Amino acid sequence: MDTTTPPPAPGTAPPAPPSGALAGPAPGLGRAPSGTLGIARGSALYVASVLGTGVLALPGLATRVAGPASVLAVALVLLASVPLAGTFAALAARHPDRGGVASAVRTALGPTAARATGYWFYLGVCVGAPVVAVLGAEYVVAVVGADRAAVPVVAVALVVVPAVAVWLGVRVAGAVQLGLTSLLLAAVVVVVAVAAPAASAERFTPFLSEGWSGVGSAVSLFVWAFAGWEVGTHVSADFRDPRRTIPAATAVALVVVGVAYLALQVTTVGVLGTGAGTGTVALLDLARTGAPAAGPVVVGVVAAVVTSGVLTAYLAAFANLGQALARDGDLPRPLAALSGRAGVPRRALALTLALTAAYLGVLVTTGLDLEPFVRVHTSCMVAVYALGMVAALRLLPRRTAGRRLAAVATALTAVLLVLAGASLVAPAVLAVAAVVVTLVRRRPSA
Numbered sequence: 001m002d003t004t005t006p007p008p009a010p011g012t013a014p015p016a017p018p019s020g021a022l023a024g025p026a027p028g029l030g031r032a033p034s035g036t037l038g039i040a041r042g043s044a045l046y047v048a049s050v051l052g053t054g055v056l057a058l059p060g061l062a063t064r065v066a067g068p069a070s071v072l073a074v075a076l077v078l079l080a081s082v083p084l085a086g087t088f089a090a091l092a093a094r095h096p097d098r099g100g101v102a103s104a105v106r107t108a109l110g111p112t113a114a115r116a117t118g119y120w121f122y123l124g125v126c127v128g129a130p131v132v133a134v135l136g137a138e139y140v141v142a143v144v145g146a147d148r149a150a151v152p153v154v155a156v157a158l159v160v161v162p163a164v165a166v167w168l169g170v171r172v173a174g175a176v177q178l179g180l181t182s183l184l185l186a187a188v189v190v191v192v193a194v195a196a197p198a199a200s201a202e203r204f205t206p207f208l209s210e211g212w213s214g215v216g217s218a219v220s221l222f223v224w225a226f227a228g229w230e231v232g233t234h235v236s237a238d239f240r241d242p243r244r245t246i247p248a249a250t251a252v253a254l255v256v257v258g259v260a261y262l263a264l265q266v267t268t269v270g271v272l273g274t275g276a277g278t279g280t281v282a283l284l285d286l287a288r289t290g291a292p293a294a295g296p297v298v299v300g301v302v303a304a305v306v307t308s309g310v311l312t313a314y315l316a317a318f319a320n321l322g323q324a325l326a327r328d329g330d331l332p333r334p335l336a337a338l339s340g341r342a343g344v345p346r347r348a349l350a351l352t353l354a355l356t357a358a359y360l361g362v363l364v365t366t367g368l369d370l371e372p373f374v375r376v377h378t379s380c381m382v383a384v385y386a387l388g389m390v391a392a393l394r395l396l397p398r399r400t401a402g403r404r405l406a407a408v409a410t411a412l413t414a415v416l417l418v419l420a421g422a423s424l425v426a427p428a429v430l431a432v433a434a435v436v437v438t439l440v441r442r443r444p445s446a
Contacts, residue, residue, distance in 0.1 A: 008097070016195075017392055022193075022322045025307050028101050030398045032287070033301035033410040036097075037235070037238050037239045037240060037245065037436050038239075038240055038245060039245050039248050039249050039252065040178060040238055041087045041178050042232075042245055042246065042248075042249035043248075043249040043252040043253050043256070044178040044180075044181040044182075045231070045232065045235060045249075045312075045313050045316070046228075046229070046231075046232055046249055046250060046252075046253035046313075047184075047185075047252075047253045047256050047257055047309075048180065048181050048184075048309030048310055048312065048313045049229075049231040049232070049313035049314065049317075050228040050229065050253060050257050051181075051184065051256075051257050051260060051261075051306070051309075055184075055188065055260070055261070055264060055283060055302070055306060058222060058260075059264045059265050059268040059283070060272070061282075061357075062074070062218040062222060062265065062269060063265075063268055063269055063272065063273075063274075064212050065210060065214050065216060065217040065218050066214035066217060066218035067206075067207075067208070067209035067210045067269075067274070068203065068204040068205070068207045068208075068209060068269050069207055069208050069210065069214060069218070070215075070218045070265055070268075070269065071262070071265050071266055072215055072271060073215050073218035073219045073222055074218075074222055074261050074262055074265045075220055076215075076219055077222040078141065078254075078257075078258040078261070078262070080412060081229070081254070082254065082405070083357050083405040083406075083412065084227050084229050084385070084409045084412065084413075085250050085253075085254055086230040086247075086250070086401070086402065086405035087388075087389065087392050087396075087402060087405045087406040087409045088101075088229045088230050088232060088233055088234070088264060088388070088392075089229075089246050089247045089250035089402075090210065090392070090396055090400070090401070090402025090403075090405065090406070091233060091388070091391070091395065091402070091406075092232055092233040092236035092239075092242065092246050092394050092419070093236070093242050093243045093244075093246040093247055094238065094243070094395070094396065094402075094433075095107070095238045095395060096236035096242040096246075097235075097236065097237050097324065098234060098235075098237050098321065098323055098327075098345070099114075099118065099217065099232075099234070099320075099321060099324030099327075099328070100121070100230065100233035100234035100235075100236065100317065100319035100320070100321055100324075101117055101121065101230055101233050101384055101387070101388040101391070102114045102115075102117040102118035102121065102324065102325065103328075103391070104233070104322060104326060104388065104391040104395060105117045105387050105388065105390075106328065107391070107395060108390065108391035108394040109390065109391060109394070111328070111330075112245065112435060112438045113387055114328070114330075114378070115325075115434040115437060115438065116383075116387070116427075116430060116431040116435075117383075117384055117387050117388070117432075118321060118324075118325045118330055119330075119430040119431075119433060119434055120380040120381075120383045120384050120427050120430055120431075121230075121317075121318075121321055121380065121381075121384050122318060122321050122322055122325060122331075122352075123355070123430060124376055124377065124379075124380025124381075124383075124401040124426055124427060124430055125280065125314075125377055125380050125381055125384065126314075126318055126352065126355050126356065127359055127373050127376045127377045127380075128314075128374070128377035129159075129311060129314055129315070129318075129352075129355075129356045130155065130220065130311050130356055130360035130363050130373070131363070131373045131374060131377065132307055132311060132314075132357045133155035133156070133158050133159050133307060133311065133356075133360065133369050134151060134152075134155045134360070134363060134368060134370065135307070136151070136154075136155070136158050136303045136304060136306060136307025136308075137151045137153075137154035137155040137157075137158060137307075138151055139299065139300070139303035140154050140158075140300050140303050140304055141154055143297075143299055143300035143303070144300060149354060151368065152360065152364050152368075155360060156360070158304060158307045158308060158311070159311055159353075159356065161308050161312075162308050162311035162312040162315050163263075163311075163315060163349070163353055165312055166312060166315045166316045166319060166344075167346060167348055167349060168344070169340070169342040169344045175400065178230050178314070180305050180308055180309040180312065181309055183301075184282040184302065184305045184306055184309060185256065185260065187298055187301060187302045187305065188260050188263070188264065188302070190298065191264075191267075191283060191286050191287050191298060191302075192264065192267045192286075193264050194287070194289075195267055195271050195286040195287070195289045196267055196270070196271070198270075198289050199266075199267060199270030199271050200270060200271075200273075201270070203269055203270055203272075203273035203274075204269060204270065206428035209274075209321040216407055223263070226409075228313075229250070229361055230381075230384060230385065230388060231313050231314060231317045232246065232250065233297075233388075234316070234317035234318075234320045234321050235316055235317060235320060237320070238320075250284050250296075257306065264283070264286075267286060268286065269291055271286060272286070272289075272330070283299055283302065287299050315349065315352060315353075318348075318349075318352040319344075319345045319346075319348045319352055320345055320348070320412055321347070321348075321351035322335055322345065322348030322352055323335060323336055323337075323338065323347075324346035329441070330434075330437065331348075331351075334347060335347045335348045335351060336348075357423075359373070375423045375426070376423070376426040378420070378423065379420045379423035379424050379427055380415055380423075380426060380427045380430070382413070382416045382424075382427075383417075383424065383427035383431075385409075385413045385416065386413050386414075386417055389406055389409050389410040389413050390410070392406035392409075392410075393406050393407065408428065
């Protein structure tokens with residue numbers, strides 16, 4: 001049964017925020033959270049949303065374009081991700097709300113900018129959900145030797161467990177995520193451990209075999225790998241004691257993700273050398289090096305676990321954002337319903353799953369061509385980052401660590417906007433839609 005807290009009637013002004021509201025949840029961000037996520041489960045959500053499917057292919061691709069210096073590229077991207085992760089952590093800790101970045105933008109820049117931010121994430125970034133499912137399915141199908149026609153079926157199957165976990169509530173999703181993340185990290189540790197004895201120092205020379213341009217190419221690859229820190233803002237209201245647990249969970253995730261990618265990259269270069277990336281997937285080649293019989297099985301398990309973990313994190317974020325957008329009048333009001341004692345946004349989750357199914361249908365129809373979907377996903381993500389950084393600069397107190405990190409992250413985001421180039425057409429279209437909605441809502445009723 002849905003137990004809905006009725007939103008304000010159209011045209012009714014929300015109650016005025018109390019004095020000093022910026023010290024707690026920002027005005028318009030909803031009631032103070034009383035969540036259940038602690039540091040362990042919160043860290044698992046962050047790790048899953050960032051570590052992602054990149055562990056399957058990126059170490060090999062980076063080695064191909066940068067040679068041994070790909071290790072340096074990973075270290076540089078890890079350092080660059082600190083201000084982004086820190087900014088989103090500071091924003092989420094001070095202003096926890098299901099709407100995440102969109103709710104912060106609403107407070108800082110107004111409803112139209114917030115609506116555009118919400119549409120970018122809910123309708124644009126969501127395009128990446130079936131991409132993740134298909135990527136995972138491709139690896140599973142390749143490992144087991146099945147026909148590629150089975151990819152859509154496996155992709156749908158990989159969405160089921162995350163969807164059920166999120167449907168049952170953040171406590172269950174957090175527990176599932178903790179288990180999946182633990183299994184993923186264990187698999188990475190096993191692969192590195194069994195392959196590392198075959199590493200050779202000779203494979204690290206010459207270190208800059210592809211020059212600094214190769215390092216730059218590898219950096220651009222790993223920027224995608226380290227994206228995902230904004231997901232935590234959408235589940236910030238589900239954290240217990242957000243001001244303490246969100247920064248701590250972010251710090252834990254930064255260390256875990258950084259160590260995992262660095263370990264994989266060093267092992268990939270040391271074991272495979274210039275041959276990295278020429279096979280099906282570098283992780284598979286590493287596993288076969290140390291355990292020829294069990295290697296494919298390990299990679300198949302990793303692919304399924306990675307996919308399920310990423311989808312659990314993102315489906316929870318999409319569902320929470322959809323509920324918040326409906327609460328604020330940017331999506332149909334019935335989607336604001338919360339179900340059960342835990343207040344699960346099941347209607348918004350159902351719409352998210354419908355969108356994912358529709359996008360997957362288009363993917364299948366176009367022959368599983370992932371590139372256009374990846375471009376839409378990444379360009380919308382960069383747009384969210386851009387307004388998120390502006391909101392952080394306006395909302396975070398001056399002379400604080402979060403504010404200083406936001407200033408650095410804003411400069412980094414400006415570079416990402418330039419690199420996105422023509423791909424920004426997708427977020428531009430959604431921004432126009434947000435403006436149209438604003439104009440329609442301002443028209444006097446007959």
